[in-house]
Amino acid sequence: MAEVRLDHIHKTYKGGVKAVVDLNLIINDGEFLALLGPSGCGKTSTLRMIVGLEEITSGDLFIGNRRMNDLEPSERNAALAFETYALYPPLTVHDNIAFCLRARQVPQAEIRRRVHEVAEMLEITDILGRKPAELGGGQKQRISLARALVREPDVFLMDEPLSHLDAALRAHMRVELKRLQARTGRTTVLVTHDQLEAVAMAERVAVMNFGVLQQVGTFDEIYNHPANEFVAGFIGEPPMNFLDCEPASQNGETSLRASDGSFSVKLPGELRSKLDKQTVSKLRLGIRPIDVIASHQASGNGVVEIAGQVYTYESLGEEGQLAAHVGGSEVLVVTSPDVAFERSQPVWLQLRTHRIHLFHGDTGAAL
Amino acid sequence: MATKQVSATDFAVPEQETVKPPLLVRWRPFLIALPALVILIGILYPFVVGVAYSLTAYAFTRPNTDFVGLRQYQRMVEDSNFVYSTFITLAYAVSATGVQLVLGLIVATLLNRDSRIAKVLQATLIFPMMVAPVISTLIWKMMMQPSVGILNPMLNAVGLPSLQWAAVPETALFSVVLVDVWMYTPFAALILLAGLRSFPQGPFEAARVDGASFWFTFRNLTLPMLTPFILIVVIFRFMDSLKMFDIIFAMTEGGPGSTLMTYQLTAYRTSIQFQKLAQGLPYAIVLYFVIYFVSQYLVKWWGRAQRRAAGYS
Numbered sequence: 001m002a003e004v005r006l007d008h009i010h011k012t013y014k015g016g017v018k019a020v021v022d023l024n025l026i027i028n029d030g031e032f033l034a035l036l037g038p039s040g041c042g043k044t045s046t047l048r049m050i051v052g053l054e055e056i057t058s059g060d061l062f063i064g065n066r067r068m069n070d071l072e073p074s075e076r077n078a079a080l081a082f083e084t085y086a087l088y089p090p091l092t093v094h095d096n097i098a099f100c101l102r103a104r105q106v107p108q109a110e111i112r113r114r115v116h117e118v119a120e121m122l123e124i125t126d127i128l129g130r131k132p133a134e135l136g137g138g139q140k141q142r143i144s145l146a147r148a149l150v151r152e153p154d155v156f157l158m159d160e161p162l163s164h165l166d167a168a169l170r171a172h173m174r175v176e177l178k179r180l181q182a183r184t185g186r187t188t189v190l191v192t193h194d195q196l197e198a199v200a201m202a203e204r205v206a207v208m209n210f211g212v213l214q215q216v217g218t219f220d221e222i223y224n225h226p227a228n229e230f231v232a233g234f235i236g237e238p239p240m241n242f243l244d245c246e247p248a249s250q251n252g253e254t255s256l257r258a259s260d261g262s263f264s265v266k267l268p269g270e271l272r273s274k275l276d277k278q279t280v281s282k283l284r285l286g287i288r289p290i291d292v293i294a295s296h297q298a299s300g301n302g303v304v305e306i307a308g309q310v311y312t313y314e315s316l317g318e319e320g321q322l323a324a325h326v327g328g329s330e331v332l333v334v335t336s337p338d339v340a341f342e343r344s345q346p347v348w349l350q351l352r353t354h355r356i357h358l359f360h361g362d363t364g365a366a367l
Numbered sequence: 368m369a370t371k372q373v374s375a376t377d378f379a380v381p382e383q384e385t386v387k388p389p390l391l392v393r394w395r396p397f398l399i400a401l402p403a404l405v406i407l408i409g410i411l412y413p414f415v416v417g418v419a420y421s422l423t424a425y426a427f428t429r430p431n432t433d434f435v436g437l438r439q440y441q442r443m444v445e446d447s448n449f450v451y452s453t454f455i456t457l458a459y460a461v462s463a464t465g466v467q468l469v470l471g472l473i474v475a476t477l478l479n480r481d482s483r484i485a486k487v488l489q490a491t492l493i494f495p496m497m498v499a500p501v502i503s504t505l506i507w508k509m510m511m512q513p514s515v516g517i518l519n520p521m522l523n524a525v526g527l528p529s530l531q532w533a534a535v536p537e538t539a540l541f542s543v544v545l546v547d548v549w550m551y552t553p554f555a556a557l558i559l560l561a562g563l564r565s566f567p568q569g570p571f572e573a574a575r576v577d578g579a580s581f582w583f584t585f586r587n588l589t590l591p592m593l594t595p596f597i598l599i600v601v602i603f604r605f606m607d608s609l610k611m612f613d614i615i616f617a618m619t620e621g622g623p624g625s626t627l628m629t630y631q632l633t634a635y636r637t638s639i640q641f642q643k644l645a646q647g648l649p650y651a652i653v654l655y656f657v658i659y660f661v662s663q664y665l666v667k668w669w670g671r672a673q674r675r676a677a678g679y680s
Contacts, residue, residue, distance in 0.1 A: 053572050074578030086569025089678030090591035099587070100577035133678030151577070 002064030002154040002187055003029045004050060009059035011045050011211075019045040021211040023059070027155075027189060032181045034190045034202035038234065042211035043191045044083075047157050050189065051080045063155055076155075079148035083160040085140045087132040087147075094119075094128040097146045118150045121180070138169045145177075149184065156181075156188045162197060174200045195235055207231050229364035232286050232357055238321065241292070241331045243285045244361070247275055256285060262327025263306040268354045274367050275358065282361025289332040291355035294322055295339065298348045305348040306331075313341040324349060414655075421648035428642050435645075443649040448625060448633070452650075456629040458540060459615075460608040463547040467604055468597065470548065471555025476585075478556070479563040489560065492553040500550060504617035507546045508533070533619045536626040543627060546614050551607075555600045562596030563589070594672040602665045606658050630654045 004027040011020035020042040027033045035043040048054035050061060052073035061068045068076050088096050094115055095102075101111045119125045122142045132140060141161060148156060161177065162170045178201045181188045192198055198205045199219045206216040207230075215227040219235075226232035232240045248257040248264060254272050257264040265285070267275065275283075298305050308324035308331065320335040324347050331349060341347060358367040387393075421439055423432050443449055474492075478485045495503065510516045511532035519529040533542040566589075574584045612631045615621060621632040628636070630650045638647030 051576055053575065073576045078576070080573070080576050082569050082573060084567070084569045086567070086573040087678070088570050088573070088588055090676055091587065095587075099574070099579065102587075103574075103577055103579035103583045131675075131678045147573070147577075 003027065003062075004155055004187060004189070005060075005062040006046070006050075007060040007062065009046070009049065009061065010057045011042070011049060011054065012057045019211050020049070023211075023213050025206060025213060025216065027187055029064075029187055030185050031204065032178075032188045032190070032202045034192055034198035034205045035208060036192055036195060036198045036205050036234075037208035037214075039193055040210075041208040043193075043208050044159055045211075046208070047080070047159055047189060047191050050076075050155065051078045051157055052076050053080075077151070077153050078155040078157060079151050079153035081141075081144045081148045081156075081158045081161050083163060085132075085144040085164075087140060087143055089132055091131075092128065093124065093130055093132070093135075093143055096132065096143055097128075097150050099147065100151050114150050115146075118146045121149070121183075122146045137165050138173065141165060141173065145180070149180075154187065156184075156186045158188070158190045160192055161190070163192075163194070170197075177201055195237070207234060209234070225366070226286075226357065227366055229284055229286065229359045229366075232359070232366075236288055238289045238332050238334065240286045240288050240357070241329075242359075243287075243326070243329050243331070245283045245285045246281060247283065256283065258327055260327040260329075262329075263304075265304055265306075265351060265353065265356070267356070270354075271356060271358060271367075278367060280360060280367075283367075284359040284361055284364070286357035286359060287331075287351050287355060289321070289334045291352040292331065292333040293350045293352070294324065294333045294335050294341070295348050295350070296341075296345070299350070303350055304353075305350045308347050308349055310341045310343055310345045310347050312343065315340065322347070417648055418652060420645050421652055423645050425645040426643045439645050440649045440653075442646065443653075448628060451625070452628055452630060452633050455540070455627060456609060456631075456654075459544060459547075459611060459627075459629060460605055462540070463544045463551070463608045463611075464601060464604040466544065466548050467552045467555045468600055470552045471559050471600060472593075472597075474552065474556035475559035475563055478560055489557075492556055495550050495553055500613045501617045503550060504546050504614045507542075507549070508618055511542060534623060536623055539619060539623060539626045543615050543618050546618065547608060547611065550614070551604060555604065558600050558603075559593065559596050562593050566592055592676045595669055595676050598665060598669040598672055602662060602669065605665070606662055609658055609661075610654060 004025075006023050006025045009020055009023040010018070012018050023042075023046060035046060037043045045054060049056050050063075050068075052068070052071065052075075056069050063076060063078065088099060091099065097115045097118065098111050101114065106114075115128070116125065119128055122145060124139065124142050124146060127135060127139060132143065135143070141164075145158075145161070148158075158177075162173055165173060174197060177190075181201070190198070190202055195205075203218065204216060205219050205222055207214040207222060209230050215222055215231045217225075222231060223235055226235065229242065233242065244259040245256045245265075246259055248255050250264070250266065253266070254275050255264055255266050259282075298307075306326055308326040311323040311325050311330060313323075313335075314321045315337070318337060320337060320340070322333040322335050322341055324331050324333060326349065333349065335341070359365065360367065420432075422434055422436065424435050424439070425432055446452075478489050478492075510518050511530075513519060513529065513531055513534065516532075518532070522529060530538055533539045570588060571584065574588055579587070610631050611629065612635065615627050615629065615632055616635070619627055621628045621636060631654065634647040634650035634654070636647070637650070638644045641647075
C-alpha cells in the first residue's frame, strides 16, 4: 500500500509528440482515482509511466516515497490490468494468474493458496484449467484482474478495464470493481474515457486533455465547479451548452448580453460580484441542458426568457431532448416528457440563472 | 383436435423445364481444374514409373523390364552399406536442422528489436540464400582447401589446429553440415523472426510488469508461442536435408570413401553413375515414404501447436 506522487512529469515521444505535460498529481494511499479524458489525452501514457513500461522524459515519480524513475517495472510492485487483458495465450487460467508468483519463485503451496484465494474473490475457480482463447470477454477481464491482484501490489492500475465488455456486464463489473477496491483497500488508478465509469467507481477524478491535467477533485466538485470550458463540456451528458456573451450594464447592474444580440440575461448576485471583479470583454456562458426549461409560450411572469426555434426534438420516454436555435448558436435542452415539440416551432427558453457557469472567452478558464 | 397432415408434396418445388447449358459452361469445371491435373500428371507419372522400374532389374546397359518383385529392395536392405547409409542420412538431417534451429532462434531473438542495425542485419540475412547452393559449396570447398584455403589460417590464428575438413572421414560430415548451416540458418532466423514480430506486445509487457526474467518469459511464453514457427522451420529444413544432394555432391561426391553416401547420393551413384537404374531406385522410393510420413506427422503436430499457441487447449 502506498501513495503515488507524480512531480512535474513530462512525456515526449520520439518525433516530438508531447503526450504528458507537467503533470502534478498525488494519489493518496488507498484511494481510488480515475484518470478521465478523451482518447489521446495522455492518460494511458501516464499509467504506463507509473507502471514502468514507458520512460519518464522528465520529472519524478514516487511510489510510497521511493523514487521510481529508473526502476524496472518488476521492481515497482505496481500491477497493471491491460485494456486488451494481455493474457498469456499458451497458459491455463491458473498458470496465467500464477505467472508472476512463479517468476518470483514463491513456494508451490503458497502459489496454490494465493491463486485459489484470488480466484474465489473473482469467482473464476471453475475455469482455472481452461485456456484464455476459450473464454468470453468478462472472464478474460476477471483473469487479468486476478493476475494483477494475486501479487498484492502496492498500486493497482487499470487501463480501460471495462471498454471491451457489453453494456450489462460493464454495469455489473463496475460494481464489482468498486467492491474489490474497497475490500482490498489498495491505491488504485483507473484510466477511462467513460465518465460514467469514473463516477461509479472512483473517489476522485482527474480530468486530462492534450497531455495537460485540467482538474482533480471529487465528481461533484468537477461537475458543479468545472475549472474550465473543456472540463465543463466533457463532464455531463448531454454536454453543456456554451454561448458567446459579453458583460453589459442594465439599470446599473452587470448583466450578460449575447454577442449576437439574441438575448440578455440577468445574473444572480454571486456571479455578478465575480464578474464585477474582472475586466473581461468576451465571455462564454455555460449552462447544462437540464438547467434550461423549454416551453411553448413565454410565461410572462417577469423572468427572462430567450426566444428560439426548435431545430430537432427527440422523445426518449422519460425525458425529451430538444435542440433549439438561439441566434447563431444551438442550445440543447432536456425537457419533461409532458411537453412535445415540433420542428421549426418557436420556443421560449428559461435559464436557471443560479446554475450558469461563466468562462473567459479567450482562455476558457472559469471565472 | 384436427391436425393437418403434412406431406412431402407440400414442399415440392414445381417442376421446371431443364434447359441444357452451353458446352463451355458444362466443361468449365474441368477446364478450371485442368492445370492442376496436368501438374498432378507431371508429378505422378514419374513416380509411378519409378516404382514400376524398381520392381525390375532394369539397367541402362541391359534394358530388361522383366518383373522381379521386391528383389531390389531386398538387395538394398542386405547391402553392407545400408545401415550406415541410413545413419548418415539421418545424422546429416538431424544435426543440420538442429543447429540451424538453435542458431536461428538466437539470431531472431537478437534481431527482434527496433534498432537501425537490426534492420540492416535483417536485410543481409538473405544473402546466403541468394547464391546457388552448388556455387556456395564450391566456394566453401576452396576455403577449406588444406594448403591454400583461408579457414585453416583463421583457425590457427585463434590457436586451433588445422583441419582436413571434408578430405577425411572424421570431419567430412561436420564440413558439409557447416555449409548447410551457413546456407540455411538465415531461413530459420527469418521465419522465427517473423513469428516473434507477429506476437501481440501485451503479454510480453505483462510479463515485464509481472517481474519475469528474460529466461522465464522465454521458456514459459515465447517458446510455446513460437512452437508453430519452429515446426515450420523443422518441416522445411528436415525434409530438405533428408534429401540433400547438392552440398554433399559438390563437396565430396559422397566421399571420402563412402563416408557421406546418404540415400540420395547412393541412389544417384547406383542409378546414374553405375547406370543400374532399378538397383538405385529403392533408396529414392524409401526416402520418399520416410519424408512423406515424417512430414504428415510434423504437419499434424504443427496444427496442434498452432492451436495451443493461440490459447486453446
